[in-house]
Amino acid sequence: MSKYIDLANQYIEDVLKGRVDACKWVKLACKRHKKDLKNSSKRDYPYKFDIQKAEKPCKFIELLKHVKGPKAGENIVLEPWECFILCCIFGWVKKSNGFRRFKVAYIEVPRGNGKSLLCSGIALYMLCADGEAGADVYSFATTRDQARIVFNDAQAMARGNKDLRDAFHLQVLNNSMLIIGTNSKFMPKSADASTNDGLNTHCAIVDELHAHKTRDLYDVVYTSIGKRNQPLLFAITTAGFELDGICMEKRRLIIKILLGEIEIDEMFGVIYTIDDTDNWQKDGEKALKKANPNWGVSVEPSTILSLYKEALINPQAENNFLTKHLNVWCNSNQSFFQMVKWRKCYRPDLELADFRNCPCIYGLDLATKTDMVALIRLFWRSEKNSKGEEQIHYYVFPEFFLPEATIHTSRNSQYEGWEKQGLIHATEGEVVNLVDIEQYIIHDTQQYDVLAFAYDPWQATQLAQNLMNEGLPMVEIRMTTYNLSEPMKQVQSLVYQKRLHTDGNPILEWHASNVIAHTDANDNIFPRKEQNANKIDGIVALIMAMNQAIFLNVEENYSGAGSDIDITDLVI
Numbered sequence: 001m002s003k004y005i006d007l008a009n010q011y012i013e014d015v016l017k018g019r020v021d022a023c024k025w026v027k028l029a030c031k032r033h034k035k036d037l038k039n040s041s042k043r044d045y046p047y048k049f050d051i052q053k054a055e056k057p058c059k060f061i062e063l064l065k066h067v068k069g070p071k072a073g074e075n076i077v078l079e080p081w082e083c084f085i086l087c088c089i090f091g092w093v094k095k096s097n098g099f100r101r102f103k104v105a106y107i108e109v110p111r112g113n114g115k116s117l118l119c120s121g122i123a124l125y126m127l128c129a130d131g132e133a134g135a136d137v138y139s140f141a142t143t144r145d146q147a148r149i150v151f152n153d154a155q156a157m158a159r160g161n162k163d164l165r166d167a168f169h170l171q172v173l174n175n176s177m178l179i180i181g182t183n184s185k186f187m188p189k190s191a192d193a194s195t196n197d198g199l200n201t202h203c204a205i206v207d208e209l210h211a212h213k214t215r216d217l218y219d220v221v222y223t224s225i226g227k228r229n230q231p232l233l234f235a236i237t238t239a240g241f242e243l244d245g246i247c248m249e250k251r252r253l254i255i256k257i258l259l260g261e262i263e264i265d266e267m268f269g270v271i272y273t274i275d276d277t278d279n280w281q282k283d284g285e286k287a288l289k290k291a292n293p294n295w296g297v298s299v300e301p302s303t304i305l306s307l308y309k310e311a312l313i314n315p316q317a318e319n320n321f322l323t324k325h326l327n328v329w330c331n332s333n334q335s336f337f338q339m340v341k342w343r344k345c346y347r348p349d350l351e352l353a354d355f356r357n358c359p360c361i362y363g364l365d366l367a368t369k370t371d372m373v374a375l376i377r378l379f380w381r382s383e384k385n386s387k388g389e390e391q392i393h394y395y396v397f398p399e400f401f402l403p404e405a406t407i408h409t410s411r412n413s414q415y416e417g418w419e420k421q422g423l424i425h426a427t428e429g430e431v432v433n434l435v436d437i438e439q440y441i442i443h444d445t446q447q448y449d450v451l452a453f454a455y456d457p458w459q460a461t462q463l464a465q466n467l468m469n470e471g472l473p474m475v476e477i478r479m480t481t482y483n484l485s486e487p488m489k490q491v492q493s494l495v496y497q498k499r500l501h502t503d504g505n506p507i508l509e510w511h512a513s514n515v516i517a518h519t520d521a522n523d524n525i526f527p528r529k530e531q532n533a534n535k536i537d538g539i540v541a542l543i544m545a546m547n548q549a550i551f552l553n554v555e556e557n558y559s560g561a562g563s564d565i566d567i568t569d570l571v572i
Contacts, residue, residue, distance in 0.1 A: 004058040008087040011080035021290045025271035030260035054091025061121035067156035081293040100230040106269040107236040110325045119205045120154035126203035127186045128168040135184035135202040147188035191217040199224035209247040215413035239323040243510040273327035289494025291326045336515040346504040361450035363545030364455040365537045373401040374537035378545040394500045405430040434542040454544035477544045485524040487546035511538040
């Protein structure tokens with residue numbers, strides 16, 4: 001067995017036995033590899049692990065030298081976690097023809113963990129030593145300058161390594177690297193997808209995928225690798241602030257693969273972060289070690305710990321610290337919700353069917369005629385806390401509606417995917433079809449004991465009148481600080497107390513991440529968003545529903561297994 005396989009295997013065992021502290025996604029990636037190894041002995045399993053092919057890129061990269069920092073001029077020494085990633089990506093092959101199994105890799109790791117160095121090493125290997133004739137290798141990023149970070153490091157590695165240049169007859173130019181004998185090249189490319197059509201990509205390094213605001217470049221690159229037998233699209237990124245972008249879409253896909261919810265054999269992924277149950281404020285260095293596999297190697301503890309201390313006392317620095325150094329997705333730099341706490345509200349056991357005939361408050365935000373409509377159902381029940389005390393918990397089930405035209409023309413790369421998953425109801429035409437929404441509401445509300453139906457009267461007058469004629473208790477909630485401040489604070493408080501639960505709906509999570517709070521001189525707050533593309537409709541609808549939960553005094557009027565609220569005793 002080679003030293004690289006030994007390092008990878010030891011890393012897997014150390015992670016799974018707790019000797020290396022790692023989050024659930026790293027553990028699941030290790031378990032996936034072990035499961036695949038077990039399955040590879042079966043005759044009908046299409047893949048096998050090739051030790052020689054696994055160790056080849058590792059050997060190649062360790063012949064390269066560092067070009068920056070205190071180790072400049074020294075040979076690269078791969079860390080165990082890097083050996084694990086490289087051995088998995090390059091070692092798994094098809095039994096039928098020996099071609100690589102993994103065509104796409106998604107790696108998420110905090111800043112400072114040697115992303116550019118790893119990318120540069122992989123790019124040079126794919127250019128020089130992968131055995132591909134006409135190997136077209138590209139480093140892609142949102143700007144040409146960003147794309148050149150990986151290219152420039154690889155360029156410096158090649159210029160400082162005469163043996164490499166001589167062995168492969170590699171020519172190092174200002175804007176490209178060429179191997180004339182195999183007709184291979186390596187170039188940096190920006191995210192102007194219109195100039196990238198017609199590519200025949202063997203290896204695509206996509207750096208900082210979180211910064212890509214549209215899916216255009218990724219789609220072009222992914223399409224371009226289809227002409228090769230064993231290409232590699234290697235996307236590596238930190239967490240970011242775009243929860244509606246292509247990066248979050250791929251992250252969620254990797255999570256489903258790691259959880260075993262779907263099988264995509266040709267996609268590898270691992271995410272280095274902290275767990276939802278971790279308390280980063282309290283755990284400090286322990287949390288940082290878990291998220292940063294190069295802690296004490298390329299990640300300097302004293303520097304990061306000073307940033308940690310600043311994040312503890314400076315709310316403006318908190319989200320940037322979470323995304324860049326703990327790899328936690330936060331979205332807005334001034335988010336009203338701490339998204340780590342929001343995600344702890346997710347209850348996978350929640351099913352809407354469990355609340356049939358239960359008391360319910362609805363919230364409806366119509367937004368504009370071409371934009372998203374959010375409908376929220378708010379339920380509540382009593383649960384015992386850790387001390388055995390009864391507390392009211394709230395349960396949120398959302399529905400979202402969009403015109404078909406908006407789904408297919410929006411810059412939001414996830415609308416079409418959400419529609420296919422049944423998370424968005426597509427209404428026919430270019431504007432919101434209020435008739436469809438009205439019929440949906442009439443049918444849906446028949447399944448619950450509706451105590452109040454809160455709505456913003458803007459653009460909803462006729463719809464509200466029609467629903468009132470159907471017997472629904474319509475409550476007009478105008479978009480004022482007076483109406484929204486207290487319930488907005490209540491929603492936040494319930495989230496932080498873990499007393500408000502969601503079914504994990506990603507659209508509602510995205511809306512929550514986009515909310516910022518406008519505060520007036522009297523400390524009243526109002527929900528806002530930083531830019532028009534950042535939707536918050538689901539949270540606005542939830543706040544309106546919470547307005548009525550406060551008005552109906554749910555916390556006091558509810559007890560036992562059912563509601564003690566008598567709607568006839570209350571004025572809505």
